[in-house]
Amino acid sequence: MGDLTVSATQAFYALQSHLIDSGDADAWAATFTADGAFHSPTYPAPVLGRRDLSAFARRFTETARAAGEVRRHVVTNVVLHPGGAEEAQVSAYLQVIATDSAGDTRILRFTTVHDRLRREDGRWRVHRRDIARDAPQPPVRPLPAPTKGTATMTPYEGTGPARVVDRPMEVVHPEMAGRTAVVTGAARGMGRAFTAALAARGVNVVAADINDVDMKAAAEEIARELAADPRAGAPGRVAARRVDVVDPEQHEALARAAVEEFGSLDYWINNAGVFPYAPVGEITAEQMSSVLDVNVQGVLHGSQAAARHMGPGGAIVNMSSVSAVRVRRGRAAYCASKAAVAHLTESLAVELGDLGLRVNSIAPGFIDTEMTRWLQDDPEALAAALDRVPLHRVGSPEEVVGVLLFLLSDSSRYVTGHSIAVDGGSRHV
Ligand SMILES: NC(=O)c1ccc[n+]([C@@H]2O[C@H](COP(=O)([O-])OP(=O)(O)OC[C@H]3O[C@@H](n4cnc5c(N)ncnc54)[C@H](O)[C@@H]3O)[C@@H](O)[C@H]2O)c1
Missing domain, CATH: 3.10.450 (Nuclear Transport Factor 2; Chain: A,)
Known part of the structure; x- marks a missing residue:
């Protein structure tokens, strides 16, 4: 030869x-x-x-x-x-x-x-x-019998204008129990909610954040909450780790930790993100680079590490935003980064499809977390923001959880390269 x-x-x-x-x-x-x-x-x-x-x-x-x-x-x-x-x-x-x-x-x-x-x-x-018809198909795993009854997402108890959500959501995915997830940016906000919801469904989670002190505290708190929840059967374990998502080697270490600690890697959620303010006339090269490093490179390197360690049937979910399609004043860098995440998700889906992996993104609108606290503390800005939400309220992290579970679970196993908006309709206004 x-x-x-x-x-x-x-x-x-x-x-x-x-x-x-x-x-x-x-x-x-x-x-x-x-x-x-x-x-x-x-x-x-x-x-x-x-x-x-x-x-x-x-x-x-x-x-x-x-x-x-x-x-x-x-x-x-x-x-x-x-x-x-x-x-x-x-x-x-x-x-x-x-x-x-x-x-x-x-x-x-x-x-x-x-x-x-x-x-x-x-x-x-x-x-x-x-x-296309001959491509390797992810193995169809039989659904195990539910080990813990129905997992119910608790009604949202935040203090902000999302409180109107008062009915618990029933979201049951028994096939997820025993699998392993990595969630970045998991110390607070949506990442924390994702970690808790996955663990409640029996998924073992490597929960990682640059803020390792809060991450450790959040992991302990989640474990305590699940142990005290009478509905929880056999929750997954949560292992807190430090990660700076701009560093590809730290992603690799996370992926290895998941496999070593829990025996597999099935789900990866690129959730960590930053939301800085800088009008276009003032934004510096350093500011632009730092946003792209966390919000875009972080997603790329996380997905690369996930792809190296996941088997067919694995699922990656990236956090994009309504800002990918709607301009917000003073957020040019953020909007550009989230548009990049939405598009990068499509490239990842096309190329990682060869490995039997699915990659989708979620585009949240205005969700009640620390990231949007400044807006909620300013009544005028809040009213203006809610004017652009057809459902006239802020969303809760729990409502984003529902879509995350769908995108990770076997219910969406023929869905890839897609972005699902969870924004109360605000991308249309
Ligand atoms: N809250 C919203 O309204 C909203 C809307 C659209 C999209 N999003 C996106 O959803 C994701 C989660 O948002 P959130 O509201 O929960 O944010 P948040 O600010 O409450 O939490 C983000 C977490 O990411 C961590 N983080 C930041 N930089 C990091 C890094 N370099 N390495 C590791 N961890 C890092 C932070 O420490 C924090 O714990 C973000 O990607 C965000 O851009 C949020």
Whole structure:
């Protein structure tokens, strides 16, 4: 096995030879452009032989015919993804172009096609199954019998205008019991609420915050609350850790701690965030960088560490915000960072989907935590903020918990790359 190159031209000729063989040469012209040659140190030449590609090409032809009066199709960016010594994947973008009697052309279809190559008897052969259908699926874990009855989220007892929430929510996910989560920014606010709700459902939690003193106190408090709760059956354990989310190595240490302490890593919640005030005319490069470091790099590095240690079926949830889609004066850095989180979530979902992991984000609106305390302490600012909330009240951390549990649980196991707003409708105002 030496280093070898399979040229784009070779792929093109194989495609064209099929078109000629199939008698479509007059009606068809195939154009192939590629962003360079394929390099593979793993595969003996030629990886994409004429015969292999003609099966691939036949599929293009069938697709194109189905699209109507077709004169030409264009295949761009054929890419080979080596998957091991015995298996490879090939993907290509296909444009089907029609020319009408006046000679005008239009694109009828723009699609991606995939094929899988397998080595049989020393030859590479195309397997016609679509890779998307063939992708590794997370194991479907049977639901264990509930060990602790129904987990009920207590009515919200905050002091602010979210108090109107007076009915407990029933959110039951028995399949979560015994699994392990990492929650960042867990010393207070939503991170603390997430930690308590997960532990109440039997999930073991590595709860981490830059403020390790408050983190330790919060973890002890949660354990006491659950022990005293008559509805709690077998709560999960909460291990408090210090983390500065700007440091990738500290994320790695968190992931390892989860696996070492609890035996697995199933859920990761990138919740830590900062919300500084700085009008656009005054914001400095340092301020901008520090917000992006915590709110965006923190999410990226957390997800990378999670991906290294999670198995298929694992779920990551990132905290975006209504500020990703609605500008707030004086919060340019924050708004930009949360828009980045929403988009980064989509990239993570696409790429980590290959590992069977799901990645989604939550976009809270105005939630009653320390982060928004300043607003709640200023009656005029509060009234103005509530004017932009169709439900006319602040949300509670408990109400965000409901969506978090959905996104982590098996109930959402075909949901990825999505952002769910928990904002009382404020993104529309
Ligand atoms: N409260 C809201 O109205 C609201 C709205 C939209 C989005 N959010 C987002 O939800 C998440 C949680 O918000 P919250 O209201 O609970 O915030 P909060 O300020 O109450 O808590 C944030 C926690 O993150 C920790 N933290 C900050 N920097 C850190 C770092 N570098 N490393 C580790 N931990 C760090 C803090 O110590 C704190 O405990 C944040 O990402 C926030 O931007 C909040």
